[in-house]
Amino acid sequence: MTVTAPPAGEPDQAEPQPAPAARRWPARLVPPAVAALSGVLLYVSFPPRTLWWLALPAFAGFGWVLRGRGWKAGLGLGYLFGLGFLLPLLVWTGVEVGPGPWLALVAIEALFVALVGAGVAAVSRLPGWPVWAAAVWIAGEAARARVPFSGFPWGKIAFGQADGVFLPLAALGGTPVLGFAVVLAGFGCYELLRVALHARRTRVLRRGTAAVALLGVAVPVVGAFAARPLVSDDAEDGTATVAVVQGNVPRAGLDFNSQRRAVLDYHARETERLAAEVAAGRVPRPDFVLWPENSSDIDPFANADARAVIDRAAQAIGVPISVGGVVQRDGRLLNEQILWDPDKGPVDTYDKRQIQPFGEYLPLRSLIGAINSEWTSMVAQDFSRGSEPGVFTMDGTKVGLVTCYEAAFDWAVRSEVVDGAQMISVPSNNATFDRSEMTYQQLAMSRVRAVEHSRTVTVPVTSGVSAIILPDGTITQRTGMFVADTLVQEVPLRSSQTPATKLGVLPEIALLLVAAGGLGWAITAGVRGRRAGGA
Numbered sequence: 001m002t003v004t005a006p007p008a009g010e011p012d013q014a015e016p017q018p019a020p021a022a023r024r025w026p027a028r029l030v031p032p033a034v035a036a037l038s039g040v041l042l043y044v045s046f047p048p049r050t051l052w053w054l055a056l057p058a059f060a061g062f063g064w065v066l067r068g069r070g071w072k073a074g075l076g077l078g079y080l081f082g083l084g085f086l087l088p089l090l091v092w093t094g095v096e097v098g099p100g101p102w103l104a105l106v107a108i109e110a111l112f113v114a115l116v117g118a119g120v121a122a123v124s125r126l127p128g129w130p131v132w133a134a135a136v137w138i139a140g141e142a143a144r145a146r147v148p149f150s151g152f153p154w155g156k157i158a159f160g161q162a163d164g165v166f167l168p169l170a171a172l173g174g175t176p177v178l179g180f181a182v183v184l185a186g187f188g189c190y191e192l193l194r195v196a197l198h199a200r201r202t203r204v205l206r207r208g209t210a211a212v213a214l215l216g217v218a219v220p221v222v223g224a225f226a227a228r229p230l231v232s233d234d235a236e237d238g239t240a241t242v243a244v245v246q247g248n249v250p251r252a253g254l255d256f257n258s259q260r261r262a263v264l265d266y267h268a269r270e271t272e273r274l275a276a277e278v279a280a281g282r283v284p285r286p287d288f289v290l291w292p293e294n295s296s297d298i299d300p301f302a303n304a305d306a307r308a309v310i311d312r313a314a315q316a317i318g319v320p321i322s323v324g325g326v327v328q329r330d331g332r333l334l335n336e337q338i339l340w341d342p343d344k345g346p347v348d349t350y351d352k353r354q355i356q357p358f359g360e361y362l363p364l365r366s367l368i369g370a371i372n373s374e375w376t377s378m379v380a381q382d383f384s385r386g387s388e389p390g391v392f393t394m395d396g397t398k399v400g401l402v403t404c405y406e407a408a409f410d411w412a413v414r415s416e417v418v419d420g421a422q423m424i425s426v427p428s429n430n431a432t433f434d435r436s437e438m439t440y441q442q443l444a445m446s447r448v449r450a451v452e453h454s455r456t457v458t459v460p461v462t463s464g465v466s467a468i469i470l471p472d473g474t475i476t477q478r479t480g481m482f483v484a485d486t487l488v489q490e491v492p493l494r495s496s497q498t499p500a501t502k503l504g505v506l507p508e509i510a511l512l513l514v515a516a517g518g519l520g521w522a523i524t525a526g527v528r529g530r531r532a533g534g535a
Helices: 021-044 052-066 071-089 099-123 129-144 169-202 207-226 254-279 304-317 365-371 373-378 404-408 410-418 438-453 499-503 506-534
Strands: 239-246 288-290 321-329 332-341 345-351 391-394 397-401 423-425 456-459 467-469 475-478 485-492
Touching: 021 052, 021 071, 052 071, 052 099, 052 129, 052 169, 071 099, 099 129, 099 506, 129 169, 129 207, 129 506, 169 207, 169 410, 169 438, 169 499, 169 506, 239 254, 239 456, 239 467, 254 304, 254 485, 288 397, 304 321, 304 332, 332 391, 345 391, 365 373, 397 410, 404 410, 404 438, 410 423, 410 438, 410 499, 423 438, 438 456, 438 467, 438 475, 438 499, 456 485, 467 485, 475 485, 499 506
Parallel strands: 239 288, 288 321, 397 423, 423 456
Antiparallel strands: 239 485, 321 332, 332 345, 391 397, 456 467, 467 475
């Protein structure tokens, strides 16, 4: 074979020439655009839509933009992915207070996704990188669920999978294992596609790489089907007939709080209407009644008129009621569930332990007041945290209380089941978020919790959507939004514990160790590579 050199002064045609700047800029914009759009695709996979499977192409796209890049590029691309996901997901946080708090929250939360992007980029050069990368994502979720201000787990991948085939994995290892499986399958899909395209182009199939990529998709799917026997709605401890009361509010928005007496009256009236239906034989008599969070924002321990209203409703229905109250006790303001007996009045209480920053207490109050004094006036007094799990014994049934925001936190739900709850109630108040997607996102969390701990979950909400959820995650009844309604149903009671309940935080710790191992390996490999290059 003869090789002919080019004439002097002419470029070697075998050497690629730099693309003109006009061509390079559009190419450089592709990865940032794909990162942001993949984040949007992940948002679309979340409720109220049932497009759970879109999480897979979302993470496949995220994997494409990150694989083989440096950590600095991963940081920026991760931030764009986080913005694409969280900006639309959390838009409800600005419904009544304007865009400032919403944008600030998203800007902070997206930093965690940026760090995840840097970590995924770092491990993307390792053999079996989808496993390491999925573990890094769960490490990011674990951090976001704990800091700052005790964390904000909203947007965990598990919470978008209430309708998906991976849901049984919640019973195996809780939200960390469920989320890990989804992310792993997404990264595995990209790796499969990458290996297939490489084999087509080079006619060389890297069997080991292909096998690992295939396992990255197959293991989560097979694991989900293998975990299905863990999901059951059998009535191990018999049944109970529950009534979930949604009294509604006069108006949506933040001025809900100025309508406190009307809200209490609405819930009492709906309970008295239920009593009339029971007396007429049109509705079965419930064993107990569940009211929402903030159904009595007038302290019934300090206000005789509020106490009389609740007493009248309890005596009309003739069974215990769990009332959501706001209570002043010993100088502390408490978001409290009150067990109200029709004969004895209040007999037990549960104080919300995971209170909401900027909603129920105001961190950095002086700084925020300097920026906007109106924001500090919205939270004039900070709520105090409770310290003990809440399990009410209602007509012989042990009902675990998880108040609203607490449903997002793994530990707050598990503690009630470990403490003996045979079913769970998630009393909530979503009236301040109008008709936004927030209530559907929270309802999906309750569905995941039902499967995670194999318990019936009831969701009484002031203005909707209230629901009854079986231990298999199925919604059997639900209300509309901003209507008065009551749901009555016989539900199964259970006392066995799923592996997720028994293991608690251990699956998450295991995944954190996997992430740490992958990052350590990637850093060590990078240092060795730089040393070899320098030598």
